[in-house]
Amino acid sequence: MTIQENKELVRRYNEEIWNNHNLVKASEFMGADFLEESIEHVRQFLIAFPDVHVTIEDLIAEGDKVVARLVANATNTGPFADHPPTGKKVEIRSIRIYRIVNNKFVDTWAMQDRLGLMEQLGLVEATGSNVNWAAGDEDE
Numbered sequence: 001m002t003i004q005e006n007k008e009l010v011r012r013y014n015e016e017i018w019n020n021h022n023l024v025k026a027s028e029f030m031g032a033d034f035l036e037e038s039i040e041h042v043r044q045f046l047i048a049f050p051d052v053h054v055t056i057e058d059l060i061a062e063g064d065k066v067v068a069r070l071v072a073n074a075t076n077t078g079p080f081a082d083h084p085p086t087g088k089k090v091e092i093r094s095i096r097i098y099r100i101v102n103n104k105f106v107d108t109w110a111m112q113d114r115l116g117l118m119e120q121l122g123l124v125e126a127t128g129s130n131v132n133w134a135a136g137d138e139d140e
Helices: 003-019 023-028 034-049 114-120
Strands: 053-062 065-075 088-099 104-113
Touching: 003 023, 003 053, 003 065, 003 088, 023 034, 034 104, 088 114
Parallel strands: none
Antiparallel strands: 053 065, 065 088, 088 104
16 A cells, blocks of 8 residues: 555544444454454443544654544543543544554554543643643744
8 A cells, every 4th residue: 555545544544433433334444453452442432422523633654654643522421431421521632653554454552641631521630741732843
């Protein structure tokens, strides 16, 4: 696959699975080795945040990998991390790396602002130490 095709696969995955909640299409995107585990993660997240919408802010690709900088907006209307729903709207920022072989994700790695999420939900006290991910480079 070309770099552009890999980027398009990541775009389609985020649209179909996260934004349209179309889990039936998961096998179109994921290799068999982690399909069930990945789909269970999505299912559990959708129980807690059924209105989630993911926006891709950046896609960077090289070889068989695509890096996506993502922001998800959602409302916590279901149980999350052993806590009852809070009804709070949240913004979750993450960076995910997808490794693609034969038009399928075979590995993914993610860094997500879980502390920021827990603070927004009121489940931990705000520390004020979160990094502003949206800030530009100050050295430019």
